[in-house]
Amino acid sequence: MIEESLTIDDEIRARARIHAREVIDDHDLALEFDALEWAVSGRARRRAGLCRWDADREVATIVLARRAYERYEWAEFAAGVRHELVHALQFQRTGESGHGERFLELAARLEAPRRCRSFTEPRYVLRCLADDCAWTATRHRASKPVKAPDRYRCGDCGDVLEVEHTDSGRTWNAASGYGGAKAALGKDW
Known part of the structure; x- marks a missing residue:
């Protein structure tokens, strides 16, 4: 039997998915969890996450920064996950996303920040x-x-x-x- 070892990226994806499921359930969001994918970036230096939309597949991918996970406390990182969930929900509803009025309304409901703090000093x-x-x-x-x-x-x-x-x-x-x-x-x- 080969033992599979988990990586920090596996931990990030797992914790983010669990948190996202709790947020979706607690707020009765019409977010299609099956049309949501998760990825981790080891290159990101300033943004904690982003949400990409594949219109052909109608799938949102939330990409989270490993460095942010390592530097933030969980509460701040989880707030970033909620921020990206707002984008995912906007993409699923309209095929577009931004930081305008609709974003602000849903972000306030989910206690998600409009912008996430940079986790590294600028160069x-x-x-x-x-x-x-x-x-x-x-x-x-x-x-x-x-x-x-x-x-x-x-x-x-x-x-x-x-x-x-x-x-x-x-x-x-x-x-x-x-x-x-x-x-x-x-x-x-």
Whole structure:
């Protein structure tokens, strides 16, 4: 007899399914549990979960982040599961989902947050350089505005942007600065 060992991903899926079933039953939700699939991402760095919709199969897949499970307390992770259940229910009902009025109504009923807290520190911070503007944004990956901030403007006031590499404190406001910081930091990038 071969003994099968369970992984943390198996644990995450099992706990999430159990919680989802309890939520569905407790709130008498018209969610088709059989049209709901579960997956775990080992790559996700900022979002605790997401819900994908396969319209051809009419199946919602809730993808949960392993790192979030490892860093959050269960109550916060379970709230993220409920957040994704709201999306799954929206997809099953209408084929669409978002964070609008319908989402907010059902999320309040399920005590699900509108947004889930990031579970890792951002790698980059974008900020407006205008003295009277406090706009900032964070990024976990080197997006286009991170690589070439001179091609973008502040969404609030229209001024120029600066990017900071959070680990090193290096900053730049042009594509050449991104390349220079990356080269200077080498393996510490």
